[in-house]
Amino acid sequence: MKEKTISSFKVTMIPPATPTRPIDGRTYRLHYTENREEWNLIIGNGNECGEKNEFTNGSQYKAKWSFHRGRYILLVSIQNLPKSNRAQTVKSLPKEVFRFLQGIVRGDETFFQHFPWVWDAPIYVTYGQSGQNFMETEQFGTPRHFIYYPQEESLVRS
Numbered sequence: 001m002k003e004k005t006i007s008s009f010k011v012t013m014i015p016p017a018t019p020t021r022p023i024d025g026r027t028y029r030l031h032y033t034e035n036r037e038e039w040n041l042i043i044g045n046g047n048e049c050g051e052k053n054e055f056t057n058g059s060q061y062k063a064k065w066s067f068h069r070g071r072y073i074l075l076v077s078i079q080n081l082p083k084s085n086r087a088q089t090v091k092s093l094p095k096e097v098f099r100f101l102q103g104i105v106r107g108d109e110t111f112f113q114h115f116p117w118v119w120d121a122p123i124y125v126t127y128g129q130s131g132q133n134f135m136e137t138e139q140f141g142t143p144r145h146f147i148y149y150p151q152e153e154s155l156v157r158s
Helices: 086-107 109-114 116-120
Strands: 002-006 009-013 026-033 038-045 060-068 071-079 123-128 135-139
Touching (some): 009 086, 026 086, 038 086, 060 086, 071 086, 086 109
Parallel strands (some): 009 038, 071 123
Antiparallel strands (some): 123 135
């Protein structure tokens, strides 16, 4: 496993994933450890990223590159949203999704340099409560949008 640290942001690469390969099936998981105030982005290929994907609110955040209709897209899945006050939870999702996507873009810089066309790949975010009929999908721009996310909201400090 290869690791690099960006302040309190750690990136872990799980083989067979490398900084530049593969693109198909490349997966991401972001984990926040409260007691150490540390963010850990785990990059793998397939299921190497593990099943436990807790973010700040206990939801599961996963992302995966997929080839669809002649182009690459980044599919983000957020599951196990808190049951209490679903409307308030959905309202706060964009900020957490932005942090997750910014972590992917900043933590996997070499990958984006080797595949410049994915800067403009669409990002689709699906979120909901597992076991219930609440699932929604939204487009969240492209990875290029997350390079310039405001510094005060930044997950990764340059």
